[in-house]
Amino acid sequence: MLNDLLKKLIKTGTGRFRFIMATAGMSVAMLLILLSMQLQSNYQELLYGKTNQDSIANFLLINKVVTNETIGATSLSEDEISDLKKQPFVEAIGVLTPSRFKISAQSVSNQIPFYTDLFFESVPDAFLDIQTKDWNWNEQSNFIPMIIPNSFLDMYNFGFATSRSLPQLSQDLVKNLPIQINIRSADGRVDYYGKVVGFSDRISSILVPQSFMDWANAKYGEGSTGLPSRVVIKTNDPGNPRLTDYLQAHGLTTDKDKTRFSKYREVISVVVNISWITGAILFLFALLVFTLFIQLTIASCKDEIHLLLTLGASPKQLRQFLMRHFFPVNFIIIALALILLSLIQYFAANAISVQHIYISHFISIYTILAALLLLIILWFVNSQQINQHLRSGMG
Amino acid sequence: MQIELKNLLPIPLKEQFLQRHSDVWGKDLKLSTGDYIKCKAPSGSGKSTLVHILYKLRKDYEGDVFWDHENVKNIDAQKLAGFRQQTFSIVFQDLRLFPHLSAFENIQLNRVLQKPFYEESNIYEMADRLGVRSILSQAAGICSYGEQQRIAIIRALIQPFSWLIMDEPFSHLDQQNISKASSLIREECIKRSAGFILTDLEDDQHFNYSKKLDL
Incomplete structure (x- = not known):
C-alpha cells in the first residue's frame, strides 16, 4: 500500500x-x-x-633457419633449449639425437634391390606418433626397428617408382622387407638387420629407438657428443601467435603449415x-x-x-x-x-x-x-x- | 518520552530574544510525557521555529534539545525516521499535505509508513467526526484551507505517538469545528497516554493545559 x-x-x-x-x-x-x-x-x-584437437599439430619440429649466415652453425645450445622449455606454450621438449657414425642400407632380396647411405636420428618415445610393440631394442635384438616418414614412401611410390617403372610398395610390404644396415666404424664394417616398424607423419627423419642410438653412438661414434640441431616440442596450442613470434625472434623455424592459424x-x-x-x-x-x-x-x-x-x-x-x-x-x-x-x-x-x-x-x-x-x-x-x-x- | 531544552536560542532571532522575557528561549525546560503544553506568542516570535526545532527540522540554534536524554543533534536520519513514526506526530502550521494525493491518501500514507496503529476504517470515523468525510476522495490541493487543516489533524492522529506537536492547528476553523477537533485530539492523546505541545496566538480553553508557556 x-x-x-x-x-x-x-x-x-x-x-x-x-x-x-x-x-x-x-x-x-x-x-x-x-x-x-x-x-x-x-x-x-x-x-x-x-x-x-588435431594430434599432428601438437608436435612441432623446430630447428634454426638455414641462411647464408647460419650455415654450419645451426646447432642449438643448452641455453637456447632451456629457454625454449621455459616458454608457456611449450609443454614438453624432446631433443633429436643424430647418429655420429656412417650408415648405409641395402636390400637383402634381389627382387627389390637398393643401396643407400643413411643417417639416423632418435627422439624420446613420448614424442612419437607410432605405438608398436616392435619399437624397442637391446643388444640381444635381432633387428633394429626404424620409423620412416610417410612422405618418403609417398615420394617413392608416386615419384621414383613410376618414373623408373619400379613396383609400388605398400606400407605392409615395406614393414616386411628385411634391410641390411651397415655401420662403418674405425674398426671396420658391422652388419645389422633393420626393419621398418612404422611411418610417421610427425617427424621427418629416419628414427631408431633411443636405446639403440645411445648404445651405437657410444660404440661407433666419432667425434665429441655434438649439440643437437633439432628439437621437437609438444605444445597445447600450435596456433599461438606468441609461439610464432618467439620462433621468429630467435631465428628458429618449424612447419609453417602448423602455425599458420596464429x-x-x-x-x-x-x-x-x-x-x-x-x-x-x-x-x-x-x-x-x-x-x-x-x-x-x-x-x-x-x-x-x-x-x-x-x-x-x-x-x-x-x-x-x-x-x-x-x-x-x-x-x-x-x-x-x-x-x-x-x-x-x-x-x-x-x-x-x-x-x-x-x-x-x-x-x-x-x-x-x-x-x-x-x-x-x-x-x-x-x-x-x-x-x-x-x-x-x-x- | 521526556523532552528537555537547555538554554535554547535560535540563531536568527538571538538578539531579539535576549532582550525580552521568554519562558522558553534561553531557559532550561523539561517537558514530561503526558503534559498538555500551550505555547502562546504573537506572530513572528518563534512559534514555528520552536516547533521545527523540537521536531528536528532545523539546526540553526544554540543550546541543546534532548529526547529522553539523547541530544537530537546526534540522531541520524534512519533513527529520526523511527522517532517520527513512533514518538512524534505533527500538525504543521502550513499543513504540508501532498496536493496531488487525495485527502484520504494523505492520511493513509501516514498510517502505513509504519506498522499501522489504526485500521483504515478509523480514517472514515475520524473524517466523519470532523465533517470531512465527503471530501476524502478530493485532491488535497483543491480542498479549502479549513478542510485541509482537519485532514492534517486526522493525518497526525492516525499514527502512533507519545508527543503530538501542533502549530496553530485551529487557525482556520470555526468554534464548532474547533471543539470537535479538540475533543478528538484529547481522546486520541488519552488513548496513547500521550502529551501535546500546542502553539497559538491567544489564550484559549480548548484543553486543560498542564503548562502554559509564553514564548
Missing part, C-alpha cells in the same frame, strides 16, 4: 524518453559484452577442446576485443544515462521526497522503493540478453556442427558469471546513486 502511494508521489514518468534510450543502450551494451565473452569462450573451446587467431582476437571494448564503452554511456535518469527522477520530486522524510518516511524505505523501481529493468535486460545468447549459441552450434566444428550448445559458465558481475556493478551503481541523491534531497 505504501508502495502504491509512493508510486503516485515519485512520478517516474519524467524523462520517459531518456529512460527508453538508456534501456536500449544498456541492452545493446549487455549483449555486446556477453556476446564477446561467449565468443571468447567458444573460441577457447575450439582451440583446446578434446573433440577439436594469423587467423590474431584477427579473431582483434574482433573479439573490438566487441569487448565497444560493449564496455556503450555500457559506460548507458550507465551514465541511467545515472542521469535516476538523478532526474529524484530531482523532479525533490519536494515530495523532502516532505516524505519530514513526515517520517525512513531513508531506507525510500531507498528500497527507488531500488525496486530502477533496478528490475537491469535485471530484465541481462536476463533477456542471456536468453538471446542461449538461442544464438544453440543455433550456431547446430549450424557449424555440419562442418565438424563442435562447440557447446549452451552458453558458457563464464558468460553467466560475467552477467552476474555486471548485475552486481549495476546494483552497486544504482544504490550509490540513489543514496547520494536521497541524501542531497534531505538537505
Whole structure:
C-alpha cells in the first residue's frame, strides 16, 4: 500500500524518453559484452577442446633457419633449449639425437634391390606418433626397428617408382622387407638387420629407438657428443601467435603449415576485443544515462521526497522503493540478453556442427558469471546513486 | 518520552530574544510525557521555529534539545525516521499535505509508513467526526484551507505517538469545528497516554493545559 502511494508521489514518468534510450543502450551494451565473452569462450573451446584437437599439430619440429649466415652453425645450445622449455606454450621438449657414425642400407632380396647411405636420428618415445610393440631394442635384438616418414614412401611410390617403372610398395610390404644396415666404424664394417616398424607423419627423419642410438653412438661414434640441431616440442596450442613470434625472434623455424592459424587467431582476437571494448564503452554511456535518469527522477520530486522524510518516511524505505523501481529493468535486460545468447549459441552450434566444428550448445559458465558481475556493478551503481541523491534531497 | 531544552536560542532571532522575557528561549525546560503544553506568542516570535526545532527540522540554534536524554543533534536520519513514526506526530502550521494525493491518501500514507496503529476504517470515523468525510476522495490541493487543516489533524492522529506537536492547528476553523477537533485530539492523546505541545496566538480553553508557556 505504501508502495502504491509512493508510486503516485515519485512520478517516474519524467524523462520517459531518456529512460527508453538508456534501456536500449544498456541492452545493446549487455549483449555486446556477453556476446564477446561467449565468443571468447567458444573460441577457447575450439582451440583446446578434446573433440577439436588435431594430434599432428601438437608436435612441432623446430630447428634454426638455414641462411647464408647460419650455415654450419645451426646447432642449438643448452641455453637456447632451456629457454625454449621455459616458454608457456611449450609443454614438453624432446631433443633429436643424430647418429655420429656412417650408415648405409641395402636390400637383402634381389627382387627389390637398393643401396643407400643413411643417417639416423632418435627422439624420446613420448614424442612419437607410432605405438608398436616392435619399437624397442637391446643388444640381444635381432633387428633394429626404424620409423620412416610417410612422405618418403609417398615420394617413392608416386615419384621414383613410376618414373623408373619400379613396383609400388605398400606400407605392409615395406614393414616386411628385411634391410641390411651397415655401420662403418674405425674398426671396420658391422652388419645389422633393420626393419621398418612404422611411418610417421610427425617427424621427418629416419628414427631408431633411443636405446639403440645411445648404445651405437657410444660404440661407433666419432667425434665429441655434438649439440643437437633439432628439437621437437609438444605444445597445447600450435596456433599461438606468441609461439610464432618467439620462433621468429630467435631465428628458429618449424612447419609453417602448423602455425599458420596464429594469423587467423590474431584477427579473431582483434574482433573479439573490438566487441569487448565497444560493449564496455556503450555500457559506460548507458550507465551514465541511467545515472542521469535516476538523478532526474529524484530531482523532479525533490519536494515530495523532502516532505516524505519530514513526515517520517525512513531513508531506507525510500531507498528500497527507488531500488525496486530502477533496478528490475537491469535485471530484465541481462536476463533477456542471456536468453538471446542461449538461442544464438544453440543455433550456431547446430549450424557449424555440419562442418565438424563442435562447440557447446549452451552458453558458457563464464558468460553467466560475467552477467552476474555486471548485475552486481549495476546494483552497486544504482544504490550509490540513489543514496547520494536521497541524501542531497534531505538537505 | 521526556523532552528537555537547555538554554535554547535560535540563531536568527538571538538578539531579539535576549532582550525580552521568554519562558522558553534561553531557559532550561523539561517537558514530561503526558503534559498538555500551550505555547502562546504573537506572530513572528518563534512559534514555528520552536516547533521545527523540537521536531528536528532545523539546526540553526544554540543550546541543546534532548529526547529522553539523547541530544537530537546526534540522531541520524534512519533513527529520526523511527522517532517520527513512533514518538512524534505533527500538525504543521502550513499543513504540508501532498496536493496531488487525495485527502484520504494523505492520511493513509501516514498510517502505513509504519506498522499501522489504526485500521483504515478509523480514517472514515475520524473524517466523519470532523465533517470531512465527503471530501476524502478530493485532491488535497483543491480542498479549502479549513478542510485541509482537519485532514492534517486526522493525518497526525492516525499514527502512533507519545508527543503530538501542533502549530496553530485551529487557525482556520470555526468554534464548532474547533471543539470537535479538540475533543478528538484529547481522546486520541488519552488513548496513547500521550502529551501535546500546542502553539497559538491567544489564550484559549480548548484543553486543560498542564503548562502554559509564553514564548
